[in-house]
Amino acid sequence: MSNTTAALEAAGLAKSYSRRKPAVLDECSFRLPRGRVCALVGPNGAGKSTLLRLAAGLLRPARGTLHVLGLTPARARERVAYVAQSKPLHPQLTVAETLRYGAVLNRSTGRWDRRAAERIAYGREDGEGLAPDARIRTLSGGQRTRVALALAFGKRAELMLLDEPMADLDPLARQQLTGALMSAAEEGTTIVMSSHVIAELEGSCDFLLLVTGGRLRLGGEIEEVTAAHTLLTGTADLDASRQTVIEERPSGRGRTALVRSTEVPDGDWLAERPNVEEVLLAHLRNTHVPPFLTGDASPVSVQRAERARAQENAA
């Protein structure tokens, strides 16, 4: 646990688009420490883009708070790069003009990195990068994504919020983007990226936020989240009062169960550590289970309350 300012810290965050409809995000409380590469995962309509738009300062919460780099989202905006799912760009500009426009927009920060932007837009070794004089309106979806990402990298932001950045990139461009994200993360940039392709996130992300139905279900270092669960295979009966059973399914002549516990229950069980995909899929199929946040992912107010409780117990 750390008390340094988090990249994102939400407390009781809620957002509705309409008073007549249920909240799209509700009671979301979590902390994303700086320097992490965070996968934001959840089914369609879960509220991932809404959360990213709130963090980018484009929406205001209905209730609760969201701090970005210790500031309100509006005040943090210069230090944050946001790439929307729709990748909005000026269709009449060329790629080179778009990058020059990015430089002008970021002049006040003095941080614009032309080379980083150009590397993403033009710089593929196989020569398939974008032509500087190509007009945005003539580009494919994946090519526009490259331009939007080039602007984000040029900004040299402390926090990058990327809404499905890989979705329409070809495999080589994905590999290039992953490399660029890893380099940015090594320099201390915090990255949040939403995706539906869990396998894609496994190699590149070290932190996880799972949102389903507008609620935060899982949060924390991926290693810690998976280590808190056990995959059991066997034929014995499970006592649900002794551990949280996320999912129990028939398999072969016995059954497989994912439990939130590191203890192997009595009986003839084969116990394994699940991978992140197994943990995520089980939580996506079973949204009734209690949420789980690791210490690092708990908001400071919760960390303080837990420390006070531990001190009381120790006294």
Ligand SMILES: Nc1ncnc2c1ncn2[C@@H]1O[C@H](COP(=O)(O)OP(=O)(O)OP(=O)(O)O)[C@@H](O)[C@H]1O
């Ligand atoms: N501008 C808007 N006006 C009204 N409702 C909206 C608006 N934007 C999103 N919603 C609704 O909010 C809910 C969450 O949408 P959001 O785009 O945040 O989900 P998501 O998790 O990003 O989904 P996906 O994975 O499909 O991109 C959905 O029910 C959606 O219909």
